[in-house]
Amino acid sequence: MNRNYYILTAIMLILAIGTVFIHERKYTSELPASELLWDILQPSRFVTTDQVAKRIIEKDPSLLLIDVRPASEYNKFSLPNAVNVPFDSIETATGQQYFGNPGTKVVLFGDDGILANRVWILLRRLDLKNNYVMRGGLNEWIETIIQPKRPKQTDPEISFEQYNFRRAARLYFTGAKVVTGNMKKEKVVFKKRKRAAVAAGGC
Amino acid sequence: MGPLVLNGFISSNWNLLIAVFIGMAFGFLLESSGFSSSRNIAGVFYGYNFVVIRVFFTAVIVAMVGLLYMGYFGWVNLSQIFILPTFLPSMITGAVIMGVGMIIGGFCPGTSFTAITIGKIDALVFAIGLYIGIFFFAEGYPFLEKFYLSANLGHVTLADVTGISLGWWALIFTVFALASFWITASIEKKVRKRIKDYKF
Amino acid sequence: MNVHELNPKKTLGVLIVLVIVVIIGFLTMKPSRYDYKLNVNQSIQLLKDTSEINFYPYELVDVLNHKNKNVVLIDLRNKYAFGRGHIPGALSIPSFDLTHKKNLRLLKDYKKNGLTVVLYSNNQLSADGPWFFFRQIGFNNVRVLLGGYNYFLKHKNNLAATRSDNSYIKGIERFNYAKVSKSSDKSFELNQNNKPKPVIFKRRKREAVAAGGC
Numbered sequence: 310m311n312r313n314y315y316i317l318t319a320i321m322l323i324l325a326i327g328t329v330f331i332h333e334r335k336y337t338s339e340l341p342a343s344e345l346l347w348d349i350l351q352p353s354r355f356v357t358t359d360q361v362a363k364r365i366i367e368k369d370p371s372l373l374l375i376d377v378r379p380a381s382e383y384n385k386f387s388l389p390n391a392v393n394v395p396f397d398s399i400e401t402a403t404g405q406q407y408f409g410n411p412g413t414k415v416v417l418f419g420d421d422g423i424l425a426n427r428v429w430i431l432l433r434r435l436d437l438k439n440n441y442v443m444r445g446g447l448n449e450w451i452e453t454i455i456q457p458k459r460p461k462q463t464d465p466e467i468s469f470e471q472y473n474f475r476r477a478a479r480l481y482f483t484g485a486k487v488v489t490g491n492m493k494k495e496k497v498v499f500k501k502r503k504r505a506a507v508a509a510g511g512c
Numbered sequence: 513m514g515p516l517v518l519n520g521f522i523s524s525n526w527n528l529l530i531a532v533f534i535g536m537a538f539g540f541l542l543e544s545s546g547f548s549s550s551r552n553i554a555g556v557f558y559g560y561n562f563v564v565i566r567v568f569f570t571a572v573i574v575a576m577v578g579l580l581y582m583g584y585f586g587w588v589n590l591s592q593i594f595i596l597p598t599f600l601p602s603m604i605t606g607a608v609i610m611g612v613g614m615i616i617g618g619f620c621p622g623t624s625f626t627a628i629t630i631g632k633i634d635a636l637v638f639a640i641g642l643y644i645g646i647f648f649f650a651e652g653y654p655f656l657e658k659f660y661l662s663a664n665l666g667h668v669t670l671a672d673v674t675g676i677s678l679g680w681w682a683l684i685f686t687v688f689a690l691a692s693f694w695i696t697a698s699i700e701k702k703v704r705k706r707i708k709d710y711k712f
Numbered sequence: 713m714n715v716h717e718l719n720p721k722k723t724l725g726v727l728i729v730l731v732i733v734v735i736i737g738f739l740t741m742k743p744s745r746y747d748y749k750l751n752v753n754q755s756i757q758l759l760k761d762t763s764e765i766n767f768y769p770y771e772l773v774d775v776l777n778h779k780n781k782n783v784v785l786i787d788l789r790n791k792y793a794f795g796r797g798h799i800p801g802a803l804s805i806p807s808f809d810l811t812h813k814k815n816l817r818l819l820k821d822y823k824k825n826g827l828t829v830v831l832y833s834n835n836q837l838s839a840d841g842p843w844f845f846f847r848q849i850g851f852n853n854v855r856v857l858l859g860g861y862n863y864f865l866k867h868k869n870n871l872a873a874t875r876s877d878n879s880y881i882k883g884i885e886r887f888n889y890a891k892v893s894k895s896s897d898k899s900f901e902l903n904q905n906n907k908p909k910p911v912i913f914k915r916r917k918r919e920a921v922a923a924g925g926c
């Protein structure tokens with residue numbers, strides 16, 4: 310017998326014994342932990358209540374609103390066409406079907422941003438993309454869309470546009486009566502100062 | 513090319529072209545390891561030539577051990593590797609038919625084509641028979657379908673079924689394969705003494 | 713052996729290549745410094761019990777008085793914001809640097825010594841993500857400061873009194889959503905009846921220019 314056969318057998322045996330000692334990598338479809346923190350620190354997942362309201366009014370077919378609060382609270386009130394996926398059921402089959410579908414943008418919301426944000430982190434860890442968080446949640450929704458505050462006259466023009474949009478959105482979401490008249494930033498009137506009679510004299 | 517396509521390095525349109533090159537390499541290796549000789553293949557049954565067993569076991573243990581290491585280094589995602597679903601009754605039946613066919617014909621489907629390329633007439637006949645078999649199987653599929661798809665165990669591995677880790681299985685198979693190399697070598701020696709006109 | 717036998721020399725060459733590849737693999741492998749310790753389900757269970765995860769502003773009183781020495785405050789804002797003002801005794805680790813080798817070692821030491829690490833940022837939301845991340849990679853001594861630095865700044869001098877305040881607590885309804893969103897709710901319209909008044913800038917009158925020259 311060729312001496313090489315002994316060497317071959319020995320090498321192969323050593324390599325195979327080595328495989329017993331290497332631990333198996335747990336393969337999950339999860340995002341590596343080293344990338345998760347980086348994604349958490351990106352603010353691009355946050356959308357404002359105005360953006361959400363605009364999408365609802367425009368009947369954007371790619372928008373999917375997900376209410377992460379418990380079912381009991383969802384039954385009392387939720388946003389129009391929102392689906393209830395309580396935060397503790399995101400990993401179940403019924404919860405999973407809503408996330409990660411191409412072409413849909415999932416907006417998560419809760420009472421305020423915190424719970425929805427935590428759910429977003431878990432979904433990101435499960436490597437599900439196209440999820441967003443409504444900043445401020447339902448509390449901010451009420452504050453901005455349902456009970457918008459009149460901007461101060463010193464506020465910039467854009468906050469008046471925003472206020473008009475919110476009033477229209479409020480009409481859309483509550484069916485409230487129209488408060489007629491468009492809010493405008495009033496023109497600033499400068500009164501001309503009267504010239505004082507010039508005193509005679511001078512240089 | 514699983515990892516390249518799945519990870520989006522190349523589009524899935526490249527699959528066929530890469531398959532052509534892999535097929536060429538496979539054919540070349542079959543021919544260069546002597547599989548186009550029907551004596552080599554039938555010899556496993558008669559006990560005078562075990563080169564087929566040695567080549568395939570070498571391929572299996574090297575690939576197995578190599579994949580386990582690569583999975584450990586993080587180069588290959590073992591969970592994305594395709595595992596053939598297991599249908600025990602139909603697989604056992606198929607294996608018996610194939611084994612009998614290899615003893616009778618002296619080729620396995622792949623080696624019959626490599627043998628045709630070096631001009632063997634028996635291989636040509638074998639390949640024609642192969643196509644006739646495929647034809648009858650396809651026509652008879654409605655009758656066979658129930659048996660063919662029975663007892664689907666899904667994409668299972670030995671580690672899933674037994675609970676023993678893949679590393680241990682790799683060691684068991686390697687020891688088994690290495691032992692078979694030495695045992696078959698000694699069997700060959702004894703059998704070949706009795707065959708007077710043994711040549712290729 | 714015969715011509716069609718496996719060539720042991722060639723096989724040996726190929727196997728040595730495999731050995732070299734394996735050795736290269738071992739040499740180039742980077743051990744991951746942290747990995748998930750909680751799975752997704754455990755992380756969800758963690759969210760249900762809030763008493764373990766929150767650090768209330770009134771608990772800061774003991775920390776600032778040096779009564780409670782088991783707490784380390786970590787400021788996640790950038791160095792500039794930290795320089796302008798921070799909770800006394802806090803350590804500055806901007807959130808992007810949290811997983812640096814040095815900082816991770818520090819946090820591990822804190823965990824080993826049984827110290828509670830409290831993360832804070834401007835508000836709860838910006839510290840909440842890093843907090844949840846650290847919980848998932850196994851730092852069970854990490855908590856998040858409710859209200860964040862902004863709330864602390866406002867109530868700096870009466871922290872003990874914030875025990876009865878709940879304005880910083882998240883996850884509760886501030887409105888009766890269903891009632892407020894009904895069209896019959898008049899509270900909104902009532903507020904809107906005062907018409908906007910134009911703003912008039914009044915120039916101060918110039919005093920009559922005294923006659924006179926230069």
